Structure formats: C-alpha cells, structure tokens
Amino acid sequence: MNPHSLEWMIQKQIISRDIHDKALLDALLKIDRRNFVPDEWKELAYEDRPLPLSHRQTISQPYIVALMTEQLNLNASHNVLEIGTGSGYQTAILACLSRNVVSMEFVPTLYKTAKQTLAAYNLANLTLIQGDGKKGWKDQAPYDRIILTAAPTELPILIFDQLIENGILVAPIGQPGYQTLLRITKNHGNPVETPICAVRFVPLI
Ligand code: SAH
Numbered sequence: 001m002n003p004h005s006l007e008w009m010i011q012k013q014i015i016s017r018d019i020h021d022k023a024l025l026d027a028l029l030k031i032d033r034r035n036f037v038p039d040e041w042k043e044l045a046y047e048d049r050p051l052p053l054s055h056r057q058t059i060s061q062p063y064i065v066a067l068m069t070e071q072l073n074l075n076a077s078h079n080v081l082e083i084g085t086g087s088g089y090q091t092a093i094l095a096c097l098s099r100n101v102v103s104m105e106f107v108p109t110l111y112k113t114a115k116q117t118l119a120a121y122n123l124a125n126l127t128l129i130q131g132d133g134k135k136g137w138k139d140q141a142p143y144d145r146i147i148l149t150a151a152p153t154e155l156p157i158l159i160f161d162q163l164i165e166n167g168i169l170v171a172p173i174g175q176p177g178y179q180t181l182l183r184i185t186k187n188h189g190n191p192v193e194t195p196i197c198a199v200r201f202v203p204l205i
Contacts (some may be wrong), residue, residue: 006032009046012122015067024069027096033062036087036117055107057202059087060149064181064199071170071183071196072145074098081162083133083204084149088114094147095123102140104133106205134204136162145165151179151201155191164191172201 001007010028016123019025036059041051052060060068068090076107078098085091085105091114103126105111111130113167118126129137134156136146141162148159148171155173163169163186172179181196 004046005086006034006046009048009062013048013063017063019063019066019070021070023097024066024093027069027093028062028066030096031089031092031121033059033089035120036089036092053087054109054113055112057107058200059089065093066092067196068147068149068181069093069097071181072147072168074145078144079142079148080145081137081141081143081159082147083136083159085114085128086110086149087126088118090147090149091126091128092118092121092123094125095121096199098125098145100125100127100140102127102129102137102143104129104131104137106132120161133156133203139161142195145169146171148172148204149201150204151176151199152204155184156204160184160186160191170196172199174204176203 072095082103136159146169151172
C-alpha cells in the first residue's frame with residue numbers, strides 16, 4: 001500500500017481506529033477525498049487532519065467524517081438532512097449510504113463549488129440547498145437522520161423538530177473552539193444525549 005494514498009488513509013486512520021462497517025469503508029474508497037480538497041492542499045488530501053476551504057471554513061478530518069457517519073447508523077431507507085455542506089465530502093458519503101439526502105450550505109461560493117464537485121458523482125438522491133440551515137428544511141421533513149457539520153452552542157430546536165421519533169441526530173455542540181460531539185436520539189419527542197468525544201468545529205453561523 002502506498003503511503004499517503006487513499007487506501008493508506010482508510011487503513012491508518014479509519015480501520016485502525018476501530019471503524020469496520022463495510023458499506024462505510026466502501027463509500028470512503030469510492031468518494032476520493034482529494035476531489036473535495038482545494039487545489040493548494042491536494043498534496044495533504046489523505047493526511048490525518050482537517051484542511052482549509054475558502055471563507056475560513058474547513059473540510060473535516062477523515063476520521064471525524066467516518067466517526068460521525070458511523071454514529072448515524074445509516075441504511076438504504078433513510079431520509080437524511082445535513083447542515084453544512086462545506087466541500088460536499090461528507091455529503092457524498094451520506095448519499096452512498098441512504099435513500100435521500102438534503103444538504104444545506106450558508107456560503108454561496110462553497111455551495112457552488114460543492115455542487116460542481118458533486119455533479120461528477122451523479123448522485124440522484126441528493127438535494128443541495130443554499131441557505132441558512134438553522135431552521136432545517138421543512139419541505140422534505142421529517143428526517144430519519146440529521147447531521148450538523150458546524151457547531152451550535154445548543155441544540156437548534158427547529159432542526160430537532162424535523163427528526164422522526166427514535167431518529168438520530170449527530171452534532172458538535174458547545175462554545176467556539178471546543179465542543180462535544182453528541183449523538184442525540186428522539187425519545188417520546190425529547191432529546192436523549194450521548195457524548196462521543198471532544199471536537200473542534202467551525203461555529204454554526
Ligand atoms: N462536512 C464538511 C464540513 C464543512 S465545515 C466537509 O467535510 O467539507 C461546516 C460548514 O457549515 C461550512 O461550510 C459553513 O459555511 C457551513 N455553515 C455554517 N453555518 C451554517 C448555517 N447556519 N447553515 C448552513 N450552513 C452553515
């Protein structure tokens with residue numbers, strides 16, 4: 001296996017950290033992270049770190065993308081909402097593992113770039129929306145799964161309202177610079193939180 005290759009990234013950063021779900025590993029192999037990284041950072045595309053996008057945003061560390069996806073426990077029947085398309089990398093992986101994905105991005109330039117990158121994958125089950133995701137996206141609600149890739153200081157209630165009973169929402173929640181990645185399920189309409197690990201995400205704008 002070539003060091004600093006896609007296969008190396010999956011082995012060293014994902015499998016060796018105990019993520020073994022076959023469908024997820026297949027998606028990571030199919031969706032090449034390099035295609036989502038800006039030109040000036042392509043040499044570092046398979047490294048164990050987040051990388052800059054424009055507008056002070058970042059493409060997440062590969063392990064964090066895999067961990068959040070694993071925590072969603074996706075299957076091919078799921079309707080999924082993502083807030084924070086960014087590069088579109090996490091979005092494409094979600095689309096490989098679910099029935100339908102709606103992804104929202106606030107920054108118009110990032111939305112446009114992600115749209116172009118994702119067009120190459122012909123993902124027919126994907127809707128990209130440019131706009132503020134804080135209120136979720138009612139048109140295709142309710143969602144079986146919801147993922148936030150930018151951090152609010154507390155759970156946005158309008159987004160949580162769009163999750164089905166027993167659905168799963170995965171989000172970094174906390175102050176800028178330091179958050180806890182939470183897995184939140186809906187139990188009789190109420191959030192039940194399980195902390196996963198400490199993380200550092202860009203804030204939800
Ligand atoms: N998973 C993405 C991470 C993107 S970083 C990737 O791997 O590329 C988080 C993204 O959330 C940024 O692109 C940011 O612009 C976006 N964002 C922040 N606040 C938002 C909001 N209120 N609505 C929609 N998108 C938002």
